[in-house]
Amino acid sequence: MFEAILLTVITASTPLVIAALGELVTERSGVLNLGVEGMMIMGAVAAFATAQLTGSAYLGILGGIIGGGIFSLLFGFLTLTLVANQVATGLALTILGLGLSGQLGEAFVGMPGVRLQPIVIPLLSDIPFFGRVLFSQDLIFYMSVALVFGISWFLFKSRAGLKMRAIGDSHGSAHALGINVVRTRYLAVLFGGACAGLAGAQLSLVYTPQWVENMTAGRGWIALALVVFASWRPLRVLAGGYLFGAVGIGQLHAQLLAQSGGIAIPSQLLSALPYVATIVVLIIISHNRRTTLINTPASLGKPFVPDR
Amino acid sequence: MKKLIIALAATAAVLGGFAGSASAQEKKKICFIYVGSKTDGGWTQAHDIGRQALQKALDDKIETPFLESVPEGPDAERAIERMARSGCALIYTTSFGFMDATVKVAAKFPNVKFEHATGFKAAENLSTYNSRFYEGRYIQGQIAAKMSKKGVAGYIASFPIPEVVMGINAFELGAKSVNPEFKLKVVWANTWFDPGKEADAAKALIDQGVDILTQHTDTTAPMQVAAERGILAFGQASDMIAAGPKTQLTAIVDTWGAYYIKRTKAVLDGSWKSEQIWDGLKDGILTMAPYTNMPDDVKAMAEETEAKIKSGELHPFTGPINKQDGSEWLKAGEKAEDGVLLGMNFYIEGVDDKLPK
Numbered sequence: 001m002f003e004a005i006l007l008t009v010i011t012a013s014t015p016l017v018i019a020a021l022g023e024l025v026t027e028r029s030g031v032l033n034l035g036v037e038g039m040m041i042m043g044a045v046a047a048f049a050t051a052q053l054t055g056s057a058y059l060g061i062l063g064g065i066i067g068g069g070i071f072s073l074l075f076g077f078l079t080l081t082l083v084a085n086q087v088a089t090g091l092a093l094t095i096l097g098l099g100l101s102g103q104l105g106e107a108f109v110g111m112p113g114v115r116l117q118p119i120v121i122p123l124l125s126d127i128p129f130f131g132r133v134l135f136s137q138d139l140i141f142y143m144s145v146a147l148v149f150g151i152s153w154f155l156f157k158s159r160a161g162l163k164m165r166a167i168g169d170s171h172g173s174a175h176a177l178g179i180n181v182v183r184t185r186y187l188a189v190l191f192g193g194a195c196a197g198l199a200g201a202q203l204s205l206v207y208t209p210q211w212v213e214n215m216t217a218g219r220g221w222i223a224l225a226l227v228v229f230a231s232w233r234p235l236r237v238l239a240g241g242y243l244f245g246a247v248g249i250g251q252l253h254a255q256l257l258a259q260s261g262g263i264a265i266p267s268q269l270l271s272a273l274p275y276v277a278t279i280v281v282l283i284i285i286s287h288n289r290r291t292t293l294i295n296t297p298a299s300l301g302k303p304f305v306p307d308r
Numbered sequence: 309m310k311k312l313i314i315a316l317a318a319t320a321a322v323l324g325g326f327a328g329s330a331s332a333q334e335k336k337k338i339c340f341i342y343v344g345s346k347t348d349g350g351w352t353q354a355h356d357i358g359r360q361a362l363q364k365a366l367d368d369k370i371e372t373p374f375l376e377s378v379p380e381g382p383d384a385e386r387a388i389e390r391m392a393r394s395g396c397a398l399i400y401t402t403s404f405g406f407m408d409a410t411v412k413v414a415a416k417f418p419n420v421k422f423e424h425a426t427g428f429k430a431a432e433n434l435s436t437y438n439s440r441f442y443e444g445r446y447i448q449g450q451i452a453a454k455m456s457k458k459g460v461a462g463y464i465a466s467f468p469i470p471e472v473v474m475g476i477n478a479f480e481l482g483a484k485s486v487n488p489e490f491k492l493k494v495v496w497a498n499t500w501f502d503p504g505k506e507a508d509a510a511k512a513l514i515d516q517g518v519d520i521l522t523q524h525t526d527t528t529a530p531m532q533v534a535a536e537r538g539i540l541a542f543g544q545a546s547d548m549i550a551a552g553p554k555t556q557l558t559a560i561v562d563t564w565g566a567y568y569i570k571r572t573k574a575v576l577d578g579s580w581k582s583e584q585i586w587d588g589l590k591d592g593i594l595t596m597a598p599y600t601n602m603p604d605d606v607k608a609m610a611e612e613t614e615a616k617i618k619s620g621e622l623h624p625f626t627g628p629i630n631k632q633d634g635s636e637w638l639k640a641g642e643k644a645e646d647g648v649l650l651g652m653n654f655y656i657e658g659v660d661d662k663l664p665k
Contacts, residue, residue, distance in 0.1 A: 212349060260660065270496075
């Protein structure tokens with residue numbers, strides 16, 4: 001049973017981790033995109049539609065990434081080229097995404113979905129317990145793990161990552177040094193959109209392989225909060241995402257166990273637990289004010305107009 | 309001066325006559341306010357199918373404009389008022405949360421008729437209507453007790469409101485009528501609509517050993533999980549057989565169409581009165597999806613129970629029934645009153661859960 005529960009936790013946590021990692025990169029470049037929910041749902045509908053039309057879940061993943069990516073470029077154009085307010089544009093992106101995806105997905109409502117099948121890695125999956133849990137997963141889970149370590153390396157070990165963080169901290173100085181601020185930010189926004197799209201694809205291909213309007217049900221907002229509480233560190237995002245997923249699943253089992261034991265715990269309290277636990281733990285991890293300040297992108301959300 | 313007045317009066321009479329004859333030929337507007345999108349696969353979709361049935365039945369006499377995804381709250385009042393102003397003869401507001409907004413707008417437009425689904429506030433020009441979903445849940449409980457090997461079913465519940473508690477109790481009563489030892493495990497998802505959470509709740513129940521699932525949430529995600537794990541399940545609000553062709557035993561299907569036709573006809577012929585209507589299986593306001601994936605004797609039992617409920621021979625909430633703590637609720641032969649059912653805030657014996665307060 002424990003193994004089955006762990007598998008459920010992984011399924012529930014993966015979309016949060018992926019979407020939060022994408023937003024982390026976007027925010028590290030100094031852009032605050034509140035449209036994660038909208039990009040995620042666009043990814044979900046694009047992935048489902050592609051998988052339905054082609055019959056291939058792998059093309060579905062690609063569709064989700066492209067769907068979320070293209071949608072994020074709209075945000076990029078408005079905030080980076082036209083220098084519109086990032087907060088307002090992000091909110092508009094979410095509202096637009098929820099409405100547009102409902103329109104696009106109307107034909108797909110009620111269709112049985114195409115499930116993304118797990119890839120069993122030989123040898124590793126033979127390891128008792130952990131092998132079965134970690135190495136008989138679907139491609140999107142493996143991608144999420146690769147993203148955590150890839151982004152950590154990129155941000156803190158690569159030259160391009162250093163430049164991007166410099167832009168996020170002071171776009172004026174970075175511009176003066178000859179770094180192309182707008183282009184880098186476009187790429188960061190696009191990456192964030194692609195990740196949100198991939199997270200959406202996980203929802204409509206793995207978590208619940210079907211298309212239902214508004215099926216993200218607020219997961220984009222949770223991902224956004226994770227980034228802040230994880231103080232813009234990829235490994236903390238991973239920890240926070242899994243903690244949220246684990247407590248969320250754990251409370252369902254706690255309800256049932258309490259029932260069998262005849263204990264009355266208000267279920268409303270239990271469903272609030274993932275939020276409380278994640279916030280508390282991440283605040284404790286990031287309690288050092290100085291390092292938190294260093295990690296916070298200083299020019300986050302500020303508009304940048306290159307002087308000529 | 310006198311001539312002018314006569315001329316004006318004549319003109320007015322002619323114009324009035326025109327307007328009168330024009331509106332006589334015009335189709336009556338029967339309007340709908342939806343809380344969700346009309347393709348949500350559950351609650352709102354069922355109402356929209358009812359609207360389409362209505363339009364089809366009275367096509368030459370009426371038109372049926374609707375507003376979808378109207379949020380509950382201040383926006384609802386504006387949306388309903390806009391409908392009322394646009395000349396609707398009858399407005400159906402199809403969510404519990406539209407109650408106060410409907411009451412307010414109904415007071416402003418005494419000549420427009422209003423019907424509010426699942427609420428309890430009425431007025432001279434405002435009716436309420438609801439469906440006895442618990443009748444279907446009782447049948448489901450009987451089927452579950454026959455089909456479950458372990459004698460334990462899982463119930464994915466949304467919020468601890470009377471409607472949901474009543475459903476849980478009816479299910480357990482049905483099950484106990486077949487197997488007195490039958491247990492029901494309840495998980496509160498604390499949402500009406502979140503495919504992911506509903507799926508998680510389904511998985512948790514299955515991992516804890518139930519082998520039959522039923523749900524009081526809106527999406528087909530639990531049905532899909534049940535299908536994957538190879539257990540049986542019941543659908544909710546709409547026929548969910550597409551999500552589990554080998555999984556769904558039956559489903560409670562909301563069929564508002566017959567009701568909408570009946571009440572709209574009453575408006576057209578002027579016999580409409582404000583009423584509080586709570587219809588059930590016999591009125592066709594809910595139907596059972598085909599009984600599938602079960603042996604013939606179970607199917608026969610379900611059909612027999614359905615017939616008995618329709619004929620009024622069987623009322624699911626008939627005593628003797630004890631409350632969860634073992635104290636007596638209904639004496640032998642005593643039937644529960646509608647008022648008690650509509651405010652139900654306690655479990656009956658056999659439900660393996662503590663009701664969240």
